[in-house]
Amino acid sequence: MSAQGSSSTATPIIELHGVSKHFGNFTALKNIDLTVGAGERVVVCGPSGSGKSTMIRCINRLEEHDEGSIRVNGTELTDDLSDITSVRREVGMVFQQFNLFPHLTVLQNLTLAPLKARKLPRAEALERAMQYLERVHIPEQADKYPGQLSGGQQQRVAIARSLCMQPKIMLFDEPTSALDPEMIKEVLDVMIELAEDGMTMVVVTHEMGFAKRAADSVIFMDQGEIVEAASTEDFFSSPRSERTQLFLSQILAH
């Protein structure tokens, strides 16, 4: 199965073939096949414990898969650490809990990786950081510490931090689940703008409004398997599987 939406002709940038992952006796992922083209926006949804987080964490190898193969940006993910580090530089990740570096200011959070991993000159790293802070609409917070910001602001800083590495792919692991309702919109707005600019995105979320507005295709996972993968339009108008229909009726009930 592949997540092929409107841009099915794009060159594949993420390819998962027969990927499985076990935690002890528990099977988190079962024989996952997934192809994401460059510039494609994919939303992954499903009940909790369905393996969606595990799957996108496998894409930048925060989790190691047990079987199958994963190719990201042309590189096969193996035990080779230098390969993985170079893949990670091209793959941004936004976490549910933001995971900003609390001992650094916003600006230092944004410049750390460009300075140390990309070896950019300081002036250029600073300029780039300010540019992305403006893009997430909080340039005035540059000199504050993460602890002084609201959840929504922290998550936008986290997005900017990833963008500062100028990645080819952005992964979002439930980016709005830890936020107060009034802050969800400001984060989703930033993500929609990012999608409109043509970034390749894989987003684990329950925000179906975001999926309808920004996604090319939607994947529904349950019990470690991809149950349904369809273009956004088809997914919401005519879901094939019963489990998908049930999930959608529950989540779209109000």
Added chain:
Amino acid sequence: MPIVKRKKTTKLARCIDVVVIAVAIAFVAYLLHQVNNVMVYKWHWGFLPEYILRWDEEQQSYAPNLLLKGLAMTFRLAVWSMIFASIIGVIMGIMRTSKQLFPRMVSRAYVELVRNMPPVVFIFVFYFFISSQFVPLLGIDEWSVKASPETLVVLEILLGPPELFSNVVSGVICLALFEAAYITEIVRAGIQSIGRGQFEAGDSVGLSRTQVLRWVVLPQAIQRVVPPLAGQFITLIKDSSIVSLISIQELTFLAQEVAYSTQYVFEIWLFVAAVYFCICFTLARIFAHLETKLAVYRS
């Protein structure tokens, strides 16, 4: 109701306080009574000042005598040992949390070996088997003979009198290796208190494992372990007295010499106890004060 209850407990607590203090005063009075009237001990505090500062006839000025020299040496030992112990402790602490088995094994073995041995035994084993073989190899004595007078002045401030250089170095190595085992555990706890999310965030922006440790994890871990490290420094000052057993010429060792030669055992040890107490208590107060200040600054 709860208010009444609290009042009762504070009243009771006050009563217990009064009783405890009364008992303590009575005990001290009894001791003094025993010493003065039963043992008929005559206190000789008068000799002490000259063992701190003596009048030098040649130089026509005051010069530090044994006790002050000992105190200076205790400080040198404590500061140098703390510096080396911190370096070893941070490295071992990192190894302790390594993903690979070998570094973990080495640091674990080191920590367990040191911590499960009485300090005195550790010091003897170290001194007779390692220090006596190893320190002469460093060639400190030959080197200090060749040093220029200017460097010697600096070295004297840092290490004490030249004839004691190898003596001090043995003491420092010994104490540093001993305390580093405890610092290792403090650093390990600090690193392990940093959430998994910080490692993952560092990984996901493309930092290498060393970079994550250096720029993300260690700064936060060190910040968290500063209070226990400060406590360890105070412990180190107290522990430094055990190297008197291998003739390192610090406060306890020299106090012992003075006690033997003057026979005023009571006075000397009471005085030395008071000196250690004042240093450690003062440092503890200062560190506690700095900690509250830092906490305010951080929030």
